[in-house]
Amino acid sequence: MFTKSVLDCCGGYSNLDYSKVARWEHRTRGLTRLFGGPYVACYSLAILILLLNVYRSHSITVAMKGQPKWALMDRPEVFYTGVALIGGGILFVVSSFLALGFTGTFLGDYFGILMEKKVTGFPFNMIENPMYWGSTANYLGLALMKASPVGVVLAGVVAISYRVAITYEGPFTNEIYRQRAQRCKHK
Template sequence: MAELLEYVVLTDTRFLIALLCIVFNPLFWNLVARWEYRTHTITRLFGSPYIGCYSLGVVIISLAVLRSHCFTEAMKTQPHIGALESTGVYYLSWMLIGAGGVLVVSSFLALGFVGTYLGDYFGILMEKKVTGFPFNVMENPMYWGSTANYLGLALLNASPAGLLLTALVALCYKVAILYEGPFTEEIYRKKETAKKRK
């Protein structure tokens, strides 16, 4: 890790902006979703939990596009490592991007828009937990698929800065999972309790 840092200009503006985007995104959607769950402000504002959820989803997608753009821009102004510019790394990069894409897209198809973009925080609950592919392969496949995409891009660009930013993406997702998992389980536990009382 120390060797990697020698190739990264930590004070570069584009690198810092990418870093801020990476940290901001999961923080934003977790705070806003919990706020909605407790206050239903977005639902009241739009007059419907579905419209509120779709609106928040569009904001989250826009932030993800911005984060990816900033990630790519940060790599352009940073040094590259020649050792990563090999045929093996090139193919590994595309394998990671392909696998990551499959995980992200199949997660979205399994959950749908509302399931992907925090519908449960709006009171739009799924009938049962999704257990098919890719959820039968790993927990949180969308997060790890996204991380694989960033890792593939970093390797494809032979970018130490990209590798460092990818590690930050993985760390932020890991922290988000620690907060999201138990909270979501509690939402569904309350649903089951309410069903039993009827």
């Protein structure tokens, strides 16, 4: 029970679940039919993802508040390292969103909403999956600022869940674009 709660609050199950939903959508177009179009369906899934992210952030904050600070971490240099991580994390998350747009950020390619070409500018020219790693940096930064060992562990769980999601999402997304390139060649 505890493990499921920790994974739920940190995106472990919700991350994998919405990837499963998006793959199902790609195969069946079930959400597109239900919502009357790919954009409405994509935006609806995006709202669910955003709500799950709010829940995860709230849960992590509550967990950190409920645990004592660790004196070893309760130092100015650790605090400012946390501030720097949050600054970098916000930069990666916001710049990723601006580069990808709403549907590019929220699995639009699974709904058939494809980008013209792969985004290669900042921040994608610095790091792969900058939104995931920026988000992880935000959680780790907050944990350091709060001198919370529980927060560090939970940021680690977030990082692991994102790593697993990347393992599945990356190749699947590449295959979607490969199939489109094949269709375009045959036209």
